[in-house]
Amino acid sequence: MRYAMAIDTKKCVGCSDCVVACQTENDVPIGYCRDWVVEVMDGTYPQLEMELRSERCNHCENSPCVRCCPTGASHYSEGGAVLVTKNECIGCSACITSCPYDARFVHPEGYVDKCTFCLHRVKNGMQPACVAVCPTKCMYFGDLDDPRSEVSQVLKKRKYKTLIPEAGTKPHLYFLI
């Protein structure tokens, strides 16, 4: 089982609902976030192009953060999701430095926090909070090993890209373009 997320940049309107929903679902303190929205503009008036991306941890298959964690707090969990075990984390921030996507932060309580792919929901048959809330339904979550999963289906149909592929991290976030 390999969990992955596909995010349709053609539909995303950059509303940041995914950010608020993640905060309330996962008790992320105000002032911090596990996901965020990026706007990329190209061109000059009036020939313009815009891409909107809801970003979060890429749950990389080849994660520099897991590799560099001195205590093993950062680890692979179900479906390849990269997690941090709170009480094993010493807050050294090595993982934060190693992550090319800037996906991690130090929680005010002293440990490193990040997106969990909402495994607590997924295990109960629910979608991650950000996926479930998105008003444009632009996010697809599921198992890459299951050809019938929404995410496998949409990746078959559409063109996509990953972020910073040259870092060799094998990210599990796909952006539909």
Added chain:
Amino acid sequence: MKSRRQFIKISSLSAAGLIFGGGLLESFANNLVKENKSYFKGPFDFKRTPTYCEVCFWKCAGWVYKDDNGRIKKIVGNDLDPNCNGRFCPRGTGGVGMYYDEDRLKTPLIRTEERGKQTYREASWDEAFEYIASKMKQIKKEYGPESTALFTHGSGGKYFGTLLKAFGSNNIAAPSYAQCRGPREVAFISTFGQGINSPENTDIRDTKCLVLIGSHLGENMHNGQVQEMSDAIDKGATIITVDPRFSTVAGKSKHWLPIKPATDNALLLAWMNVLINEELYDKEYVKKYTFGFEQLKDHVQRYTPEWAYGVTTIKPQQIRETAREMANAAPAVIVHPGRHVTWYGDDTQRLRAVAILNALLGSWGRRGGFYNPEKAEVTHHKLPAFPKPKKNWRDAMGGKYNLADLALASGVCDASIPSPDMDYAVKAWIVNGTNLINTLPDQQKTIKAIQALDLIVVVDTMPMEITGYADVVLPECTYLERYDALRISQGRVPSIALRMPAVDPLYNTKPAYWMAKELAKKLDLQDYFPFETIEEELDWELKQVGTSLEEMQRIGVKRLEREFDDLYFADGENVEFNTNTGKIELYSTALEEEGFDPMPVYTPHPEPAEGFYRLIYGRAPMHTFSRTANNPNLTDLMDENSCWVNPKVAKEWDLSNGQYVHLENQDGVISEFPIKVRVTERIRFDSIYMVHGFGHADKRMKRCFGKGVSDTQMITNVMTDPIMGGTGMRGNFVTFRTDIKKSEV
């Protein structure tokens, strides 16, 4: 099935707010009240409680979840709700912040010094009500009961409305009319005999071509419409966006037409010209359903694309191409009527042009165009007859704005400024859930009206600017802590939704229905509030539509059966429209009767002087005007607005990204606070853009005080729509004042 004719009559009347619930025997209701108290369970019996969102007018229905300690944790959409399909927008998701905001109003307040100075003493509820009631009685004696008014933009408005009507006044106004969507309603009623209402009856889900005129779906999170737009994108629909700014949706459009602001009518007329002259319009539909085609044909001959190019800066080729694109998609095409449409004072005519285009394309009543919505009819308990007011705000208008189908907030405001040639003036305001200081244009005028009042009562959850002018402030609990009137929505299927408290109110705050009832007691009007508690009233109403409070507490939303099987016109069906001619009026006889142009014309509007830029304002997806300005969750996403400036303009003024500047408008008004410059290609060089609802001046709102500029403060030139009194706000021009430093303010 009732016939279509009946249906259209009913729905257009309800657009004008003329439908009242039928009368059931009072004694029957009273018996009901006495029984059955037991099952009105408190919020603590539930793991999740139903609500409908109060962060914007879309009123999505959802569930409030609490954590193990009984604290509100999150709000999520109700899957059954046709308004949101289980998905809230960011503001609704962040609605928890309204409850947790520590700057909330906490207890009733009575003013101790002059209006505008925020010196108050805390008061008991009884004292506050006593104060209000004695003033109201005095006003009634001196000027008559019709000298009172209610401004409302919240669910509690229903109860204060009952109170006011019982007292003897029908001055009940929502700024969402004259300051927002009024021209659209009047234009569509005069064309199709039916308004658009809310949620809009646009069939975006199935459209093949969506045309947006300045409407920035996605930034204005009208939830259902944004969701459907996304579905339409999935299905390959074409989007055409007309906007001087490269909005988010412009980024998703096949055609972006960066029109010169204030020239939309020219483009709309040129589109008609192309559709008619290239014979692209729906001939059968136009022949069968419309009135005045030949007049329209003659009328638009002079509005050629070549002519429009000179006015709008949009190339003739692009005008033709986009018109053809619409015709190809027809009738599954929507020239979207927008929502906030009070721009230039000829807005009813612009929206008439939009309506006419839809008629030419045959999209009204067709799949992928506009569907026929249905709204649940919920019987309200019969109340004693309301006294008939001898006068109302219209008496202060000198016979103008007869076509306005709802009260004008700005009209009531004008009627509160005494003048020698007026024998009627409004003397008391109750303001519920609307920050009039930032909602009505021309702040100085609003303040002048307020200073002339004998009484102003503000009911709100937050210490908005308007509360600083109140004689009495009544702190309302948030929507998460109260019951309210049922949400009765129009849509493809009619639906009702329940709001119940998830927790007890924090502080000394109370729900609106309780306040209105207590006030009624002091004014000897308790007969108009026959139920002891709102639970009993809701249960009574719900039983009329075959459900109950108990059931609704479990399901939150109920979809009702459509009574009419007429979502779209059937092929070749005979349809009678609720207009003078019974047809869709391309040529409006109603406008003609009132002495206005029966067909829209292009009128040029003033342009910015050298060194000035047109002020354009809009929405951000994470905020609803002032309402969310201090919300901790939402300010975390966006806590100030910025001033969008084209790089060419920035260069001219030597402005850099992130720099703070003050703005000064054409009337010499300087912004109270500075605003951050955002240099971006996404805006024309003759305009600047900012998000509405920032620049708050009330220090009691700690998170938003002094953050950004209030567009309303800069809007001192108001162009009033002669047809229905809408307040056009886009004729204001600003320049940069880099000489004023941040610390000087």
